Amino acid sequence: MTTDIITEEELNEIYTFAVQLGKDAGKLLLDAAQLRYAGSQAAALQVEEKDSAVDIVTKTDEDVEAFIKTSIEAKYPHHKFIGEETYSKGASRSYMISDTTPTWCVDPLDGTVNYTHLFPMFCVSIAFIVAGKPIIGIIYAPFLNQLFTSCRGRGAWLNETQQLPLMRNPIPPMPANAPSGCVFACEWGKDRKDRPDGNLYRKVESFMNMAAEMGGRGGKGGMVHGIRSLGSATMDLAYTAMGGVDIWWEGGCWEWDVAAGIAILQEAGGLVTTANPPEDPETAEIEEVRLGSRLYLAIRPAGPSQTESGREGQERTVREVWRRVRELDYERPGA
């Protein structure tokens, strides 16, 4: 099945369904959170260790995924479903997005660490993928009451009323000295091994390059305007689509962490490519993001300046980031 087979009318219907599903799932997350602080110790969340102390999974996570999966199967029995929990419990770790069957790719709870601590940056993330491309994205952060939605050709929206990016009259160009002047979002992640040149050290070296004064660090200093870490790849992408984040660079996510965010960001006019710098960052082609690559570099929507188009400004920024970051070591089978 290809995109062509879904009519615009069907797409409208799927979009409406997905938005409501996101709202309902987010409400379940918030209700479960409120049970914890409203009340009884008995309602306290059951937290069990997964891959590491940082990667926690909650019963709520599983319950909300089951709710979303059941709802989709009832409405669209022929669509495929991929969720974080089903994946974790499955035998295969290979890339499972179908090129031929419309697929829902869902993270019932992104930012599980945040959720456990009641740090506000947690959300549900629902993407609808056709021919390998996410064309509907729904992100709902219920504690913040922020709903991000998009459908191909219909724009990207905050709370269904404010089109993204927020600043759009006009959409600002990328700063002339980017990454200087940019808000840079990055995450420390779960790989905390104290291994020379491991992911933790490569990440921090990259963060340092982006942060340090222009001309510092052997010419790699990027003097970004600010460095932000929210603990949620999904919220990082949503805020990049909004324009509040200019650059997001990350490795180690899975497709359910990013599929909805990529849909929203692309519909808003953003660019997404790979985190790892190619051999020649100055001239290499800027490849289209691969959903299952686990390596992502996102640039916010950008308008033209007097000397370049918005896309040219985004691509220039990509190359300036690549020049300052290290290659990260995250792989997956089948991608």
Added chain:
Amino acid sequence: MTTDIITEEELNEIYTFAVQLGKDAGKLLLDAAQLRYAGSQAAALQVEEKDSAVDIVTKTDEDVEAFIKTSIEAKYPHHKFIGEETYSKGASRSYMISDTTPTWCVDPLDGTVNYTHLFPMFCVSIAFIVAGKPIIGIIYAPFLNQLFTSCRGRGAWLNETQQLPLMRNPIPPMPANAPSGCVFACEWGKDRKDRPDGNLYRKVESFMNMAAEMGGRGGKGGMVHGIRSLGSATMDLAYTAMGGVDIWWEGGCWEWDVAAGIAILQEAGGLVTTANPPEDPETAEIEEVRLGSRLYLAIRPAGPSQTESGREGQERTVREVWRRVRELDYERPGA
């Protein structure tokens, strides 16, 4: 004048006034932000460079401070007023909080970088200080519609209805292996000099120690649950009072960045002391925070465990943080 001279009834009245002032000021911030994305380029914010490219000040900042100052002077002409903008333009850089006159300490816009980019973490911060101690705190983040308020003896609140910390039945103890299991908030700040052993390098070394696996980094690895950077000291403190952040460690803030947050955190049951480790972190007295010290370490409200009181757990956490962080070099005259 000392605290005793303000009656409980007067304090109630001042608190009511301060809450409304925070709401009104936050609305001004949001209105100005919305002008930018709703519309005309003419309404675009005038941004001028201050100390560095990272330290921007906006016209909104000055307008909102003038509004707050005028409102306070009209209502309480005998109180003293200190705001970021008045300070920046004044001749003295010395500590100006009075021990004898009730003082309002105000940041009209904390998170100016965020505000400029429309990254949601910006807020107004209003503290009322008596005998050198902040006893009323108001923080309002209008984009997130999050209002944090406290008055000594009256509890700390989110949106006037949810008491802080949010998880309070019971309030969780500090994790047994803290900082492991903790959400750690920290900021990269404005000092980005590429200077060996300068603040940037000392901060990042400290962040690395907090992040790395337990036993790593020569025994300093803290394996915190997550590292968060919001770009607003005020929001960091508000979320620590809420319980969403367990530990906040920072140098370089000024008293208007932290006064309201300290009032709210202390009223919620949190602990605030100095960022810089004393000579013997394991046994040194845990000193009370000095408002003008520019060095802060905050621990969330904590309940008792089976083996220690909440305060004991907080103090144990302070010592574990001190063991892992470097001394920062921020000074001020007069503190």
